[in-house]
Amino acid sequence: MSEARQPSDGELHAYADGRVDPDRKAAIELWLAEHPDEAERIEAYRRFGDELRALYDPVLEEPVPSHLMRSAGVARRWWPAAKAAVWLVVGLAIGALAGWQMHDWRTPVPVAIDPAAAMARRAALAHATYSPEVRHPVEVGADQEQHLVTWLSKRLGTKVRAPRLDEAGMSLVGGRLLPGENGPVAQFMYQTPAGRRITLYVRAEARGNRETAFRYSRENNVGVFYWIDRDCGYALASADLTKEELLRIATLVYKQLES
Amino acid sequence: MNEAERMVELIPRLRRYARALVGDRATADDLVQDTLERAWAKLHLYRRGTDLRAWLFTVMHNVHVNRVRATRATETLEEEMPELAQRASQGDALLVRDLERAIARLPAEQRAVLLLVTLEEMSYDAVARTLDIPIGTVMSRLSRAREKLRVIMLGQGTARLKVVK
Numbered sequence: 001m002s003e004a005r006q007p008s009d010g011e012l013h014a015y016a017d018g019r020v021d022p023d024r025k026a027a028i029e030l031w032l033a034e035h036p037d038e039a040e041r042i043e044a045y046r047r048f049g050d051e052l053r054a055l056y057d058p059v060l061e062e063p064v065p066s067h068l069m070r071s072a073g074v075a076r077r078w079w080p081a082a083k084a085a086v087w088l089v090v091g092l093a094i095g096a097l098a099g100w101q102m103h104d105w106r107t108p109v110p111v112a113i114d115p116a117a118a119m120a121r122r123a124a125l126a127h128a129t130y131s132p133e134v135r136h137p138v139e140v141g142a143d144q145e146q147h148l149v150t151w152l153s154k155r156l157g158t159k160v161r162a163p164r165l166d167e168a169g170m171s172l173v174g175g176r177l178l179p180g181e182n183g184p185v186a187q188f189m190y191q192t193p194a195g196r197r198i199t200l201y202v203r204a205e206a207r208g209n210r211e212t213a214f215r216y217s218r219e220n221n222v223g224v225f226y227w228i229d230r231d232c233g234y235a236l237a238s239a240d241l242t243k244e245e246l247l248r249i250a251t252l253v254y255k256q257l258e259s
Numbered sequence: 260m261n262e263a264e265r266m267v268e269l270i271p272r273l274r275r276y277a278r279a280l281v282g283d284r285a286t287a288d289d290l291v292q293d294t295l296e297r298a299w300a301k302l303h304l305y306r307r308g309t310d311l312r313a314w315l316f317t318v319m320h321n322v323h324v325n326r327v328r329a330t331r332a333t334e335t336l337e338e339e340m341p342e343l344a345q346r347a348s349q350g351d352a353l354l355v356r357d358l359e360r361a362i363a364r365l366p367a368e369q370r371a372v373l374l375l376v377t378l379e380e381m382s383y384d385a386v387a388r389t390l391d392i393p394i395g396t397v398m399s400r401l402s403r404a405r406e407k408l409r410v411i412m413l414g415q416g417t418a419r420l421k422v423v424k
Contacts, residue, residue: 009398009402010398013398013401013402013405014383016405017376017377017380019382041406041409044405044409044412045405045409048373048377048405048408048409048412049376049377051358052279052358052362052373052374052377052378053377053378055279055358055359056275056278056279056378057275057378059271059274059275059278060271060272060274060275061271062271062274064267064270064271064274065288067292068270068274068288068291068292068295069267069270071291071292071295071296071299072263072266072267072270072295072299
């Protein structure tokens, strides 16, 4: 009767993982039979495998969250910035209208280099996200306008105001705080009695940022006028108004905030 | 089947590994999401015909290492925390928690090797390629991970979880 050769540590692990060929397996088992402490240790290693699989295999059966499915299929470079907004869309499941308004946004776009243009894009995205909302278009309603303005001013670190747009047939619905590129931004929402909506996106600008003229861009079906004035950048967005109507309101906003 | 479809097919496996690697569900799915986005952005680096699964796990490993590096300060703090006294287990539910906790206490690089070998059932060679480490390092990490796990579990004096095949 020959003494069984002592298996290497690697061989013992391979044995625990069921990865040794049958000849060697028999020899290892022979050796383990003579070394009960080692046999117990290797048995524990094997058992950890079973236990780990029992613990984590159920994850394989879980439904895959839809945002992961999209991540695997579509490159969206604006995603990190818009993540919070899109999460809310997903979370609130706001339905067909939002779905329709958003569906074209999932195509890759060149990274915007101009920060003001990037702001316009974010404003358009925020507009597409919240303006279709029926039940929760804003976080704080116009009935608490003073509170809304105080809160947003505090969070943006600069004085913000909700302009009066009655002259254009628009009344304030309310506002909300949104994540922006360099900190919180504010969004005010207005609507006509018929329910046509515009949103005014306001962000604090670093001091010394140059002021800009009105510029217009169109992101899918959302038109945006945007400009930088003193401490704030503004973007007025709407999917419901024509460019001319939007310009008229942008001018109105500009004048009020200027005074 | 194109890469996107195969990536989608592999998501459940990425999630399983991530869950075991980082513990909680939300952080794990964040890791999976970052992995998928990075993989998509770097798809031109993937050589067609090679093992997409191994490549994705490599991407996940790199993403994870970067994320851990970013939170190194807190990790170190946790490593230095004295171990909390733990109740004796009273059943499978607690044992499961014990195993999760024990896994979490392994050094990250050992945990990765153990999980790729046991959950993913990758060959030792494939683990070495995936993590870009020599095979000898794979074996020594596997050995240390299992021994540490055994000592932790022994220390807890738990009854064993019965695995129903």
